[in-house]
Amino acid sequence: MTNRPLIVAPSILGADLGRIEAEAKRIQESGAEWVHVDIMDGHFVPNISFGVNMVRTLRRLMGEATLDVHLMIEQPDRYANEFIEAGADCLNIHLEARHQSARTLASIREKGCRTGLALNPATLLKHAVPLLPLCDQLLCMTVNPGFGGQPFLSEVLPKIREAREIILRQNVQVDISVDGGINNETAAQCVASGANILVSGSYLFSQPDLTKAVTAMRSAATAANVSG
Ligand code: DX5
Ligand code: ZN
Numbered sequence: 583m584t585n586r587p588l589i590v591a592p593s594i595l596g597a598d599l600g601r602i603e604a605e606a607k608r609i610q611e612s613g614a615e616w617v618h619v620d621i622m623d624g625h626f627v628p629n630i631s632f633g634v635n636m637v638r639t640l641r642r643l644m645g646e647a648t649l650d651v652h653l654m655i656e657q658p659d660r661y662a663n664e665f666i667e668a669g670a671d672c673l674n675i676h677l678e679a680r681h682q683s684a685r686t687l688a689s690i691r692e693k694g695c696r697t698g699l700a701l702n703p704a705t706l707l708k709h710a711v712p713l714l715p716l717c718d719q720l721l722c723m724t725v726n727p728g729f730g731g732q733p734f735l736s737e738v739l740p741k742i743r744e745a746r747e748i749i750l751r752q753n754v755q756v757d758i759s760v761d762g763g764i765n766n767e768t769a770a771q772c773v774a775s776g777a778n779i780l781v782s783g784s785y786l787f788s789q790p791d792l793t794k795a796v797t798a799m800r801s802a803a804t805a806a807n808v809s810g
Contacts, residue, residue, distance in 0.1 A: 584746060586757050586778040588803050590796050591616035591650050593761070594640065595631060595730045596783025606643040612792040616648040618761070618781045620730075621665070623655040626679055627728035634661070634668045641669030648672070650781070652700065652761065654727045655679065659686040666695045674698030674721045674759070677705055677713075687716040698759065702726060703735050707744055717756050719779060720745055724772070725762025731784040734763030739775045746776025769799050770806035 592614050597605040609617055617640060622631040640649055651670040655661060658675040659682070665673055673690050677683050677699055687697045699710055700721035710720060722742050725732040742758060749756045759779035760772040769780045780803060789795035 583807055584758070584773060584776050584778040588773070588800060588807070589615040589757075589779045590799050590803075591618040591759075591779060591781045592786045592792070592796070593618040593620060593730065593781050593783035594636070595620045596785075596787035598787075599632075602639065603643055606640060608792050610644055610647060612796045614792075614796045616650045616779070617644065618783075619649055619651045619670075620783075621651060621653050621655060622728065625656040626676065627654045629728045634664050637665055637668040637670055650674070650698070650759075650779075652698075652721065652781075653679075654700075657681060659689070662686060662690050662695075663693070666690070666693050670695060672696035672698055672718065674700045674719070676700045676702070676727075677709060678702055683713055684716060687713060691716065691718075700727075700761075701741075703738050707741050707748070710745075711748060714749065714752060714754050714756055719757040719759050720749075721759040721761055722777070723762055724760050724764065724768070727762070732763055734765075734768040736768075736771070739771060742772060742775040742777050764799075766799050766802040770802045773803040774806040774809070 622629045624630040648671045650672045652674045690697050696718040698719040699717045724738045758777045760777045761781035764782040765785040
């Protein structure tokens, strides 16, 4: 269960990038609170997606929309500034990347951008706990990062539950985000465990009506939050 506001964030990686303008409009009209933007460098993950230009383009196309940028890159400290200047509202950096997470988080926050700390499925929560005061959100990966369309790893659920308990106990204002294999059913499981930001790519974009899909995911999550 969570007392934080529920946020649905379609991942642009799942959209039809050949029609980026139309897709940006479709997301804006869907009622989704945020847009998730996956940056992959071919080093930190074995795939290359897009870079800072995608953030700049989405900022231009989507006006005030909240851009939640997920840096799956080896040196987030080196590029953070460029992404902030391009229009990122939140930068999620990986604990496992080659940098000092505390320093990177502090410098992102200093520039007025929201901070997110992302954890791969196998990364233990205890490594993130000392960094929570520097974070606005904790991103618990529910697949190994690098590709859309992978199956949800339910073994991450206990980590989400433990994170929510620690956050409540520490009395810090930290959101919990989940990313990978999120559909209505797994969204409900994550929210019942304490997540409140739902990133979803292939599931949402495979639905015929994005607005209905976003609404249905929010309803499933709200119901799970009441009963969970
Ligand atoms: C995976 C990315 C995800 C991806 C999710 O490495 O971080 O944001 O877009 O895609 P689905 O929802 O298809 O698992
Ligand atoms: Zn992502």
